[in-house]
Amino acid sequence: MRQVPFGATGQTVSELCLGTMTWGTQTPADDAHRQMDMALAAGIDIVDTAEMYPVNPVRKETIGGSEAILGDWNAANPARRGDYLLATKISGEGGVAREGALITGAALRESLEGSLKRLKTDYVDLYQLHWPNRGSFQFRKNWTYDPRGQNKAETLAHMEDVLAEADKLIAEGKMRHIGLSNESAWGTAQWVRVSEDKGLPRVQTVQNEYSLLARMYDTDMAEMSVNEEVTLLSFSPLAAGFLTGKYQNGAVPAGSRMSLVPEMGGRKSARVFDAAAAYLEIAARHGLDPVHMALAWQQTRPFAISAIFGATTSAQLEHILGAADMVLPAEALDEITAAHKAHPMPY
Template identity: 55%
Template sequence: MQMTKLGRTDIEVSKFCLGSMTWGTQNTTAEGHAQIECALDAGINFVDTAEMYPVNPLSAETQGRTEEVIGDWFAATGRRNDMVLATKHSGEGITYVRDGGPITAASIPQAIDGSLARLKTDYIDLYQFHWPNRGSYMFRKNWLYDPSAQDRAETIQNIEDCLGALQIEVDRGRIRAFGMSNDSAWGLTQWANAAERVGGPRIATVQNEYSLMCRMADTDVAEACHNEDIGMLSFSPLATGLLTGKYQGGAVPDGSRLSLSPELGGRKTPRAFEAVAAYLGVAEKHGLDPVHMAMAFVRDRPFMASAIFGATTMAQLTHIIAGADLVLSEAVMADIDTAHRAHPMPY
């Protein structure tokens, strides 16, 4: 398993990261624990979660259950130090999490209190903000994205205040590193610049969607990551299952994400299936498993720290792990480039 360090920290993680957002709805506690142990046995030491998980569906009744699944595993096994654990502070808009309030210096210790209690641990390795207060163009909001209503002074002040609160948590030993999620190149540079200006933990990572089907990060975010030593963590590297090919021809497998989310968060479009067909063709031409090809492509992007994947079955998990050593040839990359140029923004 390839390993790397997060940003300028000394935290070493596997370049595959186990996502957990289905534990507590689509997956039982026992299944979540089995996935953790299978991943650790394969050399994956990195697990990502969030205080708002599980999903499918999100609800007030289940909020926090995923962290509890992980906490129960820590309590049962005593293996906290075997895992690099990332979780997230929800932002504005989730009404049942701190009444839907924004991320502030005051909300940070409250959110960490809750996560630590559910996780049954006294520290979090990577603490992330799930989305910036000013909003985000992720999740198909890019089509109508308009930042003109943002208040720059308010954003900068909030960043500085939050860095102060985060530094207190670092000093207390409750978090080791800080990262953003669903942020832009401008946002990343503001976090990096503010840490140099006023102190606080320097941003180490950004968790944004990235896959063969969603490559918005290739330009500005990639440049920010390179120049500011920020490692990208990709979510949905298999495009919510589209790149497996299992939804081609109108198929909707029982229990699949498509069966629970009929539009796949705006990803289900005719152009998406055309793009999938092109990438499946590349994999077939070169004798590759399409899942392994998609994961290897994301993992080896020069700005990528780790590719976060989820699995609802043990068979899916072991299948992904089986391709962990694949490195794509120049010929495969050339054909991927051709497919990307033909299908640049399929959803």
């Protein structure tokens, strides 16, 4: 499987990343463990989870459930812990973990300790901030985003506080690298600048939504990614399932995300189905599986991406793995560009 740079570490990770957010709700533990075996056998060497998982829906009583399932696999396979990079996240303001408190240095330590216990491991390779304290334009908030309530001095002090604690946790061997999620270009650049100015750990990754239907990353974030060597861990690369075609023509498969979350986190609209149809038609014209096309397209971008996919079942995982190392024909890429111009921001 193709490898991509892991930030500025000099390491690499696989082009596909196994996501776990359905483990414990839609995906039972036995199938989740089967997915771990399959993913590692296929060459995937990065697995992403979070303290707030599972989702669909997020509930206080299930916090940490996905980590616990992964932890049971770790406990049953202790010799394989070094075979993959383990990424997890601390939740932030408004979440259900830690009563929705802000992320601080102290909270970073507290949440990481909880994750380590659930994951049954001594360390995580990548510890990510699930969303910024100051808020984010991700999750369809871009339509009304207003940063005027931010305080730059407080933001920079917060960054130094968190990075200073991360430095201690790295020295203690409890984490190896720090990453971001749902961040902006300005925010990511400030994290990098603070780390460089203060001699603190450098952010290596940012986990933002990115797919054929969600391409806000293509401008300022892309420039930041290249110049600062921050790797994108793209979530929802299949646009929450819209790019598979399974929701076209009014279909709502039993047990699917749409059956549990009808509005799909604000993604569902007539424009989305029209845009998805355009990409599905491109795949059909070129004899491509639409899932494979959507994932392989990410490796054509001018910045490093490891695409986080979720497989509700191991059968879905087997299908997704067919995207590994795929090279898309130039004609299909030209048509994808044309479709993007015709359907630039479907949600």
